[in-house]
Amino acid sequence: MAETMMPQVNLGAGTVLADTLFPQETAGETLRKQELAKEKAYETALKKEITNKWKRTLTGWLLLAPSLVFLCVFTIYPIVKSIISSFYLDNLSVMQPVFAGFSNYIALFQDKVYWECFWNNLLIAVVTVPLSIGLAVAMAMFANSLKWGKAAARLGFTYPTFIPLVAAANIWMFIYTPIYGLLGYINPNWRFLADGKTAIWAVMVMLVWKQAGYIMLFYVAGLHGISRELFEAAKIDGANGWQIFTRVTWPMLKPTTIYVLIITLTNAYKMVDHLYIMTKGGPGNATNVLLFYIYQTGFDYWDTGKASAMTVILVAVLLVVTSVCFFVQDKKAYYNN
Amino acid sequence: MDIKYSAVKAPMRGRVHHSVHLGRILVYGVMFLLLTVSLIPLVWVVRTAFIPRELTLDLTAVAWPTLENFRRVLAAAPFGKYYGNTIFIVVGVLVVQFVLITLAGYAFARIDFYGSKALFVLFLSQLMIAPEVLILPNYSMMAKWGLTDTKIGIMLPFFASAMGTLIVRQTIKTIPYELEEAAKMDGANLFQILWKVYVPLLKPAYISFGMISASFQWNNFLWPLVMTDSVEKRPLSLGLAMFAMSYETGMQWSDVSAATVLVCAPLLILFFVFQRQFMESFMHSGIK
Numbered sequence: 257m258a259e260t261m262m263p264q265v266n267l268g269a270g271t272v273l274a275d276t277l278f279p280q281e282t283a284g285e286t287l288r289k290q291e292l293a294k295e296k297a298y299e300t301a302l303k304k305e306i307t308n309k310w311k312r313t314l315t316g317w318l319l320l321a322p323s324l325v326f327l328c329v330f331t332i333y334p335i336v337k338s339i340i341s342s343f344y345l346d347n348l349s350v351m352q353p354v355f356a357g358f359s360n361y362i363a364l365f366q367d368k369v370y371w372e373c374f375w376n377n378l379l380i381a382v383v384t385v386p387l388s389i390g391l392a393v394a395m396a397m398f399a400n401s402l403k404w405g406k407a408a409a410r411l412g413f414t415y416p417t418f419i420p421l422v423a424a425a426n427i428w429m430f431i432y433t434p435i436y437g438l439l440g441y442i443n444p445n446w447r448f449l450a451d452g453k454t455a456i457w458a459v460m461v462m463l464v465w466k467q468a469g470y471i472m473l474f475y476v477a478g479l480h481g482i483s484r485e486l487f488e489a490a491k492i493d494g495a496n497g498w499q500i501f502t503r504v505t506w507p508m509l510k511p512t513t514i515y516v517l518i519i520t521l522t523n524a525y526k527m528v529d530h531l532y533i534m535t536k537g538g539p540g541n542a543t544n545v546l547l548f549y550i551y552q553t554g555f556d557y558w559d560t561g562k563a564s565a566m567t568v569i570l571v572a573v574l575l576v577v578t579s580v581c582f583f584v585q586d587k588k589a590y591y592n593n
Numbered sequence: 594m595d596i597k598y599s600a601v602k603a604p605m606r607g608r609v610h611h612s613v614h615l616g617r618i619l620v621y622g623v624m625f626l627l628l629t630v631s632l633i634p635l636v637w638v639v640r641t642a643f644i645p646r647e648l649t650l651d652l653t654a655v656a657w658p659t660l661e662n663f664r665r666v667l668a669a670a671p672f673g674k675y676y677g678n679t680i681f682i683v684v685g686v687l688v689v690q691f692v693l694i695t696l697a698g699y700a701f702a703r704i705d706f707y708g709s710k711a712l713f714v715l716f717l718s719q720l721m722i723a724p725e726v727l728i729l730p731n732y733s734m735m736a737k738w739g740l741t742d743t744k745i746g747i748m749l750p751f752f753a754s755a756m757g758t759l760i761v762r763q764t765i766k767t768i769p770y771e772l773e774e775a776a777k778m779d780g781a782n783l784f785q786i787l788w789k790v791y792v793p794l795l796k797p798a799y800i801s802f803g804m805i806s807a808s809f810q811w812n813n814f815l816w817p818l819v820m821t822d823s824v825e826k827r828p829l830s831l832g833l834a835m836f837a838m839s840y841e842t843g844m845q846w847s848d849v850s851a852a853t854v855l856v857c858a859p860l861l862i863l864f865f866v867f868q869r870q871f872m873e874s875f876m877h878s879g880i881k
Contacts, residue, residue: 529812547815
């Protein structure tokens with residue numbers, strides 16, 4: 257308002273108008289006053305906003321406090337503790353932990369079993385992650401496309417999620433047992449779990465079976481979130497099924513895929529219960545993985561220092577891998593928003 | 594030009610259509626095969642559990658289902674006790690989780706405050722590093738506090754859940770803010786708003802997260818394994834493993850299968866009965 261009035265009141269004869277409008281002040285003074293008032297109002301609003309923000313901060317932290325306490329005690333503190341004790345010699349040979357520098361880490365790098373576990377874990381991640389995700393997408397789209405029996409198909413794929421891994425290990429033991437097992441009926445000489453070369457693949461088949469249905473759930477939800485109009489528009493443009501999948505469905509599912517990628521990647525390191533029943537990491541260490549080796553080192557051999565060093569490396573690997581996933585998500589997240 | 598174009602295009606279009614049709618049949622065939630393969634372990638273990646012990650190894654045998662195997666299992670190991678322990682742990686963890694994820698999820702979804710970004714990253718770190726990776730330091734902490742071989746010790750590390758917090762946060766973001774404002778106008782305080790406005794609308798989030806979390810606790814193995822020493826404190830998963838380990842030979846399959854069915858049945862039945870609600874909730878909660 258003030259700005260549009262200014263040229264008017266400064267036009268010679270116009271000063272009369274200005275005097276009648278603002279008897280005690282010139283137009284310039286009025287303007288300055290108004291600006292000052294505005295500034296002051298802004299400042300008080302800002303101050304209020306800041307105190308409000310402090311108030312909100314208090315509320316926010318209070319609401320988060322209970323979760324935060326448990327997070328700090330059972331996730332953050334244990335990580336710090338692992339880092340510290342990884343620098344100490346702490347096994348059955350010493351009465352008290354003794355500072356040992358990097359010797360635990362050096363010992364790990366020279367430990368053949370550790371490297372075997374490391375490569376096994378890597379193989380499991382490289383094989384089961386894409387396979388589970390691919391199967392899950394196929395399963396979700398297949399179940400969605402069925403005219404009837406949708407629920408039955410989903411049940412058939414998903415139920416392994418709700419079976420404990422130890423129970424699944426029992427069942428698959430029976431399947432793999434030579435001669436008497438289910439596969440023994442096909443060829444009695446198959447010894448997939450007893451052979452160091454095939455054992456890890458036999459285990460991976462079970463892991464994918466156990467995991468794919470769980471991942472499917474996320475894709476069913478993801479597919480549900482894609483607007484139908486997109487598919488119809490693609491169809492009108494003459495796209496075939498494969499084109500619709502690669503140009504519409506898959507890009508739209510990207511946020512789901514990033515989240516699922518994190519779940520499957522961490523699962524590749526977390527799923528170890530079956531080893532307790534099936535192979536104990538054998539034959540030799542052909543199926544052993546890092547977390548199970550941590551368990552063995554910490555609770556069977558009582559070498560806390562070495563097990564801590566392994567925990568630290570595993571945590572670091574998981575952090576790096578999943579952070580990369582989040583980073584990629586940040587760059588690609590524009591699809592849904 | 595136009596005529597040429599359509600002359601080339603027409604047969605192409607036909608061929609594409611044809612191959613799509615064939616491809617579809619192939620894909621469906623593969624998927625049905627996959628579905629069958631996925632179901633075989635379940636059919637196999639249920640059959641072995643219910644068939645008389647003498648017929649276990651005879652694939653073609655047909656017989657009336659028997660509960661004999663279950664009777665033997667229940668006589669041999671305290672599965673009733675295991676059930677009680679598992680249900681206590683699952684329910685206890687769920688109740689605490691629901692409270693904590695509601696408070697935390699609301700804070701992240703609706704409040705703009707100092708430190709929210711940093712705290713969010715802290716929460717995400719739990720998504721990456723789950724408590725089970727930290728068994729060793731967590732165990733030594735529990736040992737120091739004298740909480741080993743207690744149910745509360747098994748439950749404690751899982752009370753805070755990043756995944757649950759994320760699901761609640763995403764779901765709250767889909768709820769119109771006007772509802773909260775209206776409640777504020779009526780003079781409701783924060784907890785009344787949470788309880789009366791959000792909790793009812795978060796039902797799908799609770800159902801989907803509850804099912805995931807319950808099955809995680811029901812199936813959890815390594816942590817209870819290191820935490821418990823006594824039979825009285827063992828959950829089902831551990832009880833089953835101990836039971837199966839006591840049979841080294843394959844001759845007791847009927848018993849181990851019966852025990853396996855006992856352990857899996859409650860969750861599977863729950864899922865089979867409520868799968869519709871579960872799927873619906875999964876689709877309507879923030880999981881995407």
